[in-house]
Amino acid sequence: MGEAWVDKCLTSADRRAVGYIVLALLAFLVLWLVSEWIGSRWVFVLTPLCVEFAVPGLRHFCSRRSLRRLLATYPRHAVSVHFVPGRTRVGRQTYLETDGSDRTFLRLSEIPERVRENIRRGGRVWLAGPDPRGRTAVLTRGAPFLTLGRVVIR
Template identity: 75%
Template sequence: MGVVVGEEWTRRCLTRADRRAVGFVALSLLSFLALWLVSVWIGSRWVLVLIPLCVEFAVPGLRHFFSRRVMRRLVDAFPWHQQAVSFVPGRARVGRQAYLETAGSDRTFLRLPEMPERVREQVRRTGRLWIAGPDERGRTAVLTRGTPFVTLGRVVIR
């Protein structure tokens, strides 16, 4: 079955996710500051219509911080187990989301809100993820082995 994912790897992945989330929020704040300075410099507030772009930069980081407690609860309540997965044809990339089909499932997908390209490549290459859960609401902690990445996914019915 392979090497078991331990607490040390989970902690490393969560630390990396925390840093990435702080980076997204910092990028958002810096973008907002730059837009504000440009609007003051040119004397026009029309530049501020780009503020939704700043919010878009912050979304991945905020999503992580709001879901981190749920993810920790899942990791504490369920053991990590390795799962064979494949991208769903035609739905492999819907925006930043990824839809994965688990081996042996008949009518369910695993929806991940964020999945960087480096992680997508590793999943394509290995065909495996580590999963803790799902809970009664279908939430699942998802982790990769080899590339530090952890996120909160959801099991959805087709």
């Protein structure tokens, strides 16, 4: 897991986050145009939907500094993982269990389906961390993906 791959994953994550925020802004623009067209402000009841579109992008930009700090501080190491049965998708979160663990899970949020399939096929992710608060940077091989996860004990 070299620096070039980490940079590619971070660039991909930044691009994806900007896409979510642009989607939210476009949705809000459409709401505004529809409200002007029909002459009613009730359309803005759908504003939380626009915020929902922006959440993944905002989460990435809020956690970007922590990601970079984890990647610079801790060495990256490969870990064999599998999805926790029954908890594959709880809300927006995904739980992974490391092989040989004593019920410690890795909680991740906002994982695209292509990355889920990549993890299912390969059964491996690369971690940098965890720090004392349990946060860890999670990278995948094959599909460039980088996110902030948390080690939780069940």
